[in-house]
Amino acid sequence: MADFLQLLISGLATGAIYALAAIGFTLLWQTSQTINFAQGEFVMLPAFFALVAMTWLGLPFAVAVVIAIVCSMLVLGLMFKVVVVQPLIKQGVLPLVIxxxxxxxxxxxxxxxxxSAEAQPFPTLFPDVTLSVAGVAVSLAQVGVLVVAFGTIVALQWFLGATRIGRQMQATAQNPTVARILGVPVERMILYTFLINAVLAAMASILISPIYLAKFSNGESLGLAAFVAAIVGGFNQVRGAIVGGLLIGVVDNLAAAYVSTSYRQAVPLILLVAIILFRPQGLLGRREERAV
Amino acid sequence: MISPRLAWLLVALGALMLVLAPIDLTGIGIPYPGLKRYGTYIMTLWLVTAIAAMGVNLIVGYAGLETLAQAAFVGIGAYVTALMVKAGWPFGLAFLASGVAAFAVGIMLGFPALRVRKHYLAFVTLAFSVLAWLVFRNEQWLTGGVMGIGDISRPTLFGHTLRRHVDFYWFVLAITAVLTFALWWIIRSPWGRAFTALRENPIRAESLGVDVRLYTLLAFAIGSAYGGLAGSLYAPLVEFIDPNPFALGPSLLFMLMVVVGGAGRFAGPFVGAAVAVLLPEWLRFAEGFYLLIYAVLVMTMMAFCPTGIMGLAERLLPARRRPTAAATAPLLGEAKP
Amino acid sequence: MTAVLEVRDIAKSFGGVHAVQGVSFDVHEGEILGIIGPNGSGKSTLFNCILGQLAPTRGEVRIDGRNVSGKRPSELNRLGISRTFQLLQVFPQLTVRENLILAGQEHKGSRLGRLFGARDAGLGAAADRMIDFFRLGHLAHENAGGLSYGQQKLLDAAMAFMAGPRLVLLDEPAGGVNLTMLASLKERLQAINRETRATFVVIEHNMEFVMALCSRIIVLAEGRIIAEGEPAAVRRDPKVIEAYLGH
Structure with a gap:
């Protein structure tokens, strides 16, 4: 039981990180029909911004983190939108996917x-202390990850729901045409979405890199996790992405412990196929009437 | 565009050049020394890649569906062939079994996707791609795991072994020709018209009696079978297979290849496969940066000419209107999953 | 006269919205039946339920006395029911001739036979006749996407007749068509009706068009039939006038 709880907590911690990436993925899809196949790489890259700041420029970690977030906003937010997505949006979904x-x-x-092609150690934001709570060993780092990730999610939800810009962004996501008629500056809202996605990716990167090390190829599994989380939760729902992310993190962790380490990756994928078969709108999605 | 007769002439000329490519022609007064061993090997790899890409083109370019699992189907074909050949079965049988296996798996994979909305076929194939790779890697008793399967012997034809690169190249060239003709036949048959219809307007097609679900499955399964057949040739070509070439990354590259060549254009896969397989060999100076350059090229091309190299060529050649089954409309248009 | 199409108590709700609420009617051999009604009266939903595009909440559809509820659109089409769409639905990258061959090919021979058989599935001559009949001869080898709106409307209708259907459901055939083309469309539809004895059901907004084309008219309002009869009688019915004006 103690084992199970430990696995659950560490699963929730990685799951919360997946959720950050999945939320960004969902937001991009909603506002600009961008299925971002580079989302995993978006989570891989910011850690290297921080590493460059630390090792090449000799800056302290805290400053490097800020630099990583700012660089992400510029490169993965602004540049991604202006250079990659904007010229392609009128070409349809497939060219953009490609x-x-x-x-x-x-x-x-x-x-x-x-x-570098090698995995790089990455400093952690939290002290590596393990506490024992009622027989369950809880790592402070995991608690820290959970707190920061959930803090980010709560802040985002508050921003989307309670601020004027946030509500305008939601309107843009739901129906850009109507939003435009209502006087929402749709283009700027779309840009904000890209910037938010970049920040979420940077947060995820800084939280996950101490656990998995920073490596150029990390994006593959991270992207897959975000992708699966977004679909399992319900492709066009931010809440869905949160639930999906947490679920995938926990399932992945439990599968590694109780199924087999060599097939741990398979379990979330089987979950994905099962969801597509039996609940294609996702766990929190609404069913749509379908012709043919 | 060019007239059909000229087109046939060009195809015949191209085929002749491919047949002669590995031969030293200096003896008959033509200053062409022929391809070396490695050059012949790369040309064979190009053909094998093009076969798999033709399958992707049928699925993506003609039928308007999505697949992110072609490398997994190549893997199925490669492992089936490797295992059967090692167990002493003749290559011909292994080749057929590879195609049938990929076709059957393609049908099974298509079923769940049919129940749901458009992009879900892509999601299902993506999941399958990773699952297949896990099986290739983990089932050591069958696939040799990461150690792979080595010493896959090349087939013999009428008692003559195709161990030499040149012989195997001609063998693959002949099979490519047959498969190319078969696909051309399918595309110009009423089936091809139905595939195009389900790309352009599935709801209207359904109302005209086109069984959209069946044709979706057929397009997907035939395209996947081409992947399996390509894999069956790949195994004896490289003589050693491990799970890496059959992972998700290579599947995505197949998709890039077809779109870069020109999705929905018949020659597209050959051009796309050439860019992916032959070009890096010519751009040796670029070494590790080749993929970087390639990625930037793809992104530029998508922005300015999403119809690929063939689409660009059509635009540049003197324009003459002709009936074409190619997509100039935005692929996958507006559909929201 | 036998009923080709019998609609029995069809109802369809979307969430809490009752788009169609128990509609029943018969259509007889060779008849041209018009269905009219204000916007949102449930006409298109009714069509989509009859054609298997939507699953009705309750009710039954019979063709020649046989229950076909739950069949998919392609199966219904192969039973001889054809349709046109309100919004343009041609295949823009196929030529006019290819569009027509496609519209007939699934009715000819076996599927495997079509793979190995002739490229035009033996329908080339029939397609050419249809092209002439709808006076699209000069456009036969143009891509359908390049045609004018009215020409595409004609092609759309021609496709519905390609397989020699028993019953054709036309969804706003006159919508967006200019006056000259409209006269031509009406005259062609009546000619086909005379020649083939095919049965038509037409949804239409254009009153002139529907009054001139149809022999009987059903009026829908808020998902129910409020009037039924000959065009002249329906036009004078106070309930009909009220439904249109009151909307």
Whole structure:
């Protein structure tokens, strides 16, 4: 039982990180029909911004984290929107998908060629202390990850629900045409969405890199987890992405412990196929009437 | 565009050049020394890649569906062939079994996707791609796991072994020709028209008696079978297989290849496979940066010419209107999953 | 006269919205039946329920006395029920001729036979006749996407007749068509009706068009039939006038 609880907590911790990436993925889809196949690389890259700031420029970790977030907003937010998505949006979904696949290759190979092909240790934000609560060993790092990730999610939910800009963003996501008629500056809202996605990716990167080390190829599994989480939760729902992310984190962790380590990756995927078969709108999605 | 007669002439000329590619022609007064061993090997790899890409083109370019699992189907074909050949079965049988296996798995995979909305076929294939790779890697008793399967012997034809690169190249070239003709036949048959219809307007197609579900399955299964057949040739070509070439990444690259070549254009897969397989060999100076350059090229191309290299060529060649089954409309248009 | 199509108590709700609430009617051999009604009266939903595009909440559809509820659109089409769509539905990247061949090919021979058989599935001549009949001869080898709106409407209708259907459901065939083209469309539809004895059901907004084309009219309002009869009688019915004006 203690084992189970430990697995549950560490699963929730990684799950919360997946949720950050999945929320960004969902937001991009909603506001600009961008299925971002480079989302995993978006989570891989910011850690390297921080590493560059620390090792090449000799800056302290805290400053490096800020630099990583700012660089993400510029590169993965602004540049991604202006250089990659904007010219392609009128070409339809497939060319954009192809382009983000190419972008994932670009980011991955870029990090490998420019920085290193080796996994890099990454400093943690939290002290590596393990507490024992009622017989359950709880690592402070995991609690820290949970707190920061949930704090981010709560802040985002508050921003989307309670602020004027947030509500305008939601309106844009639900129906850009109507939003435009109502006077919402749709283009700016879409840009904000890209910036928020970049910040979420940077947060996820800084939280996950101490656990998995920073490596150019990390994006593959991270992207897959975000992707699966978004679909399992309900493709066009932020709440769905949160639930999906947590679920995938926990399932992945339990599968590694109780099923088999070599097939741990398979369990979330089987969950994905099962969801597509039996509840295609996702766990929290609404069913749509379908013709044919 | 060019007239059909000229097109046939060009195809015949191209085929002749491919047949002669590995031969030293200096003896008959043509200053062409022929391809070396490695060059012949790369050309064979290009053909094998093009076969798999043709399958993707049928699925994506003609039928308007999505697949992110072609490398997994190549893997199925490669492992089936490797295991059967090692167990002493003749290559011909292994080749057929590879195609049938990929076809059957393709049908099974298509079923769940049919129940749901458009992009879900892509999601299901993505999941399958990773699952298949896990099986290739983990089932050591069958696939050799990460150690792979080595010493896959090349087939013999009428008692003559195809161990030499040149012989195997011609063998693969002949099979490519047959498979190319078969696909061309399918695409110009009423089936091809139905595939195009389900790409352009599935609801209207259904109302005209086109069984959209069946044709979706057929397009997906035939395209996947091409992957399996390509894999069956890949195994004896490289003579050693491990799970890496059959992972999700290579599947995504197949998709890039077809779109770069020109989705919905018949020659697209050959061009796309050439860019992916042959170009890096010519751009040796770029070394590790090749993928970087390739990625930037793809992104630029999608922004300015999403119809791929063939689409660009059509635009640049003197324009003459002709009936074409190719997509100039935005692929996958507006559909929200 | 036998009923080709019998609609029995069809109802369809979306969530809490009752789009169609228990509609029943018969359509007889060779008849041209019009269905009219204000916007949102449930006409298109009713069509989609009859054609298997939507699953009705309750009720039954019979073709030649046989229950076909729950069949998919392609199965219904192969039983001889054809349709046109309110919004343009042609295949823009296929030529006019290819569009027509496609519209007939699934009715010819076996599926495997079509793979190995002739490219035009033996329908080339029939397609050419249909092209002539709808006076699209000069456009036969143009991509359908390049045609004018009215020409695409004609092609859309021609496709519905390609397989020689027993029953054709036309969803606003006159919508967006200019006056010259409209006269031509009406005259062609009546000609087909005379020649083939095919039965038509037409949804239409254009009153002139529907009054001139149809022999009998059903009026829907808020998902129910409020009037039924000959065009002249329906036009004078106070309930009908009220439904249109009151909306």
């Amino acid at each position: 382009s983000t696949i190419a972008l994932s290759v670009l980011l991955k190979e870029g990090v490998k060629d420019v920085y």
